[in-house]
Amino acid sequence: MRYDSININRKKSLVRSNELDMIAREDMKHMSKVRIGCSEFSNSLYVNTKNKILKELNATEDDWVNPKWQMKNRITTVDEISKYTNLTEEEYENIRIVSKEYRCAITPYYFSLIDFNNPDCPIKLQSFPNILELDEGGQLDPMNEEQSNPSGKITRRYPNKLIINVTNACPMFCRHCQRRRLIGKHDRNSSKEEIDESIEFIKNNETIREVLITGGDALLLSNDKLEEIFEKVSQIGHVDVIRVGTRTLATLPFRIDEELAGLLRKYRVQLSTQFNHACEITPEAVKAIDILVDHGIPVRNQMVLLRNVNDDKYCIQKTNEELHKYRVINYYLFHPKEVKGINHFQVDISKGLEIMKHLEGRTSGMCKPTYVFNAPGGLGKVPLVPMENIERQEDGYKLTTWENKTIFYDFK
Ligand SMILES: *Cc1c(COP(=O)(O)O)cnc(C)c1O
Ligand code: SF4
Secondary structure, three states: HHHHHHHHHHHHHHHHHHHHHHHHHHHHHHHHHOOOOOOHHHOOOOOOOOHHHHHHOOOOOOHHHOOOOOOOOOEEOHHHHHHHOOOOOHHHHHHHHHHHHOOOOOOOOHHHHOOOOOOOOHHHHHOOOOHHHHHHEEEEOOOHHHHOOOOOOOOOOOOEEEEEEEEEOOOOOOOOOOOHHHHOOOOOOOHHHHHHHHHHHHOOOOOOOOEEEEOOHHHHHHHHHHHHHHHHOOOOOOEEEEEOOOOHHHHHHHOOHHHHHHHHHHEEEEEEEOOOOHHOHHHHHHHHHHHHHOOOOOOEEEOOOOOOOOOOOOOOOOHHHHHHOOEEEEEEEEEEEEEOHHHHHHOHHHHHHHHHHHHHOOOOOHHHHEEEEEHHOOOOOOOOOHHHHEEEEEEEEEEOOOOEEEEEEEEO
């Protein structure tokens, strides 16, 4: 009798297990089509273009892994681009016109990840000037950053945390950058006076417990300059946490070395970065992540949802799983804002919600970031959550599970 019921349960569990296998296999089938950075295919593209660039610039492997060399040899003009790939007359003209309006800069490293046979290559879409950028729709400053600036280079929208913008420079100018009005015509680090004024403001506001050092890309500052800021901020008694924002892990991974990691470790600095597609997670990027995580520095990803780049549930699942594999925390998925010059990256919110619904239960909870939208007017981030998950009813709640099974539950 007892053995029978064990047998029945075992049988039922096996049926369920097979059912789950089918779902997992279906996901795996789709995810196998997503290009990942740690693959032979990606590596062959990389080595091929890298060798072309090294030859053209008469440079060495040592130069290549030197972040200063990478910065100095950024690809910024259509003529430089056309040295490494054939552009049609129209493409040439479009890139030329657009890069006059919005600067172009691509590190040789990032450029080498492009798959030139794929017109929708996510690396190319994020880095090549596109004629659609000249579309007039969208606002310049929808988040009203200009009116969230109480002092120096501070952006404050929350009770106990704020941002100091330490530079407007970035290794690569992302075509989808929501702060592109600040990228301007020239790179400019904030002056010592502006930074000191910002730090003074924090000193005088004991409500501030967390300081985000960002830009631009905060890691374009030298280690000395960074240490000066960390030192001053960490001496403020009421500041508990320093966080740095950088996209170098994706655009200039050679910037991350033992010395920098030691510096971040010394001041217990935490780090936020931005990977938007699995093909950006290359062995070079993984090396940078490993150095940081091995030094005990938490690394969080803040992905941006971008049309054609990653607005696909399997692409995002795969990317987040790759990040999870390498110990990066999937922190945010940003819904893109309507900023002038980036409207061609806009995604419908229903798409984002569908992606979030897909991630529920289909994969590790660690692969499910919080999907957020930065409210207009500088009012802060609003989490966007699939609406059907929980619904108030007369005598309880209707809950919808990851498989869209509904149950009624009266929380006592
Ligand atoms: C996003 C943001 C922060 C940090 O918010 P978290 O949710 O803690 O990551 C702080 N200040 C401003 C102005 C921000 O936009
Ligand atoms: S790294 Fe960030 S700030 Fe710099 S261009 Fe890209 S999205 Fe904009």
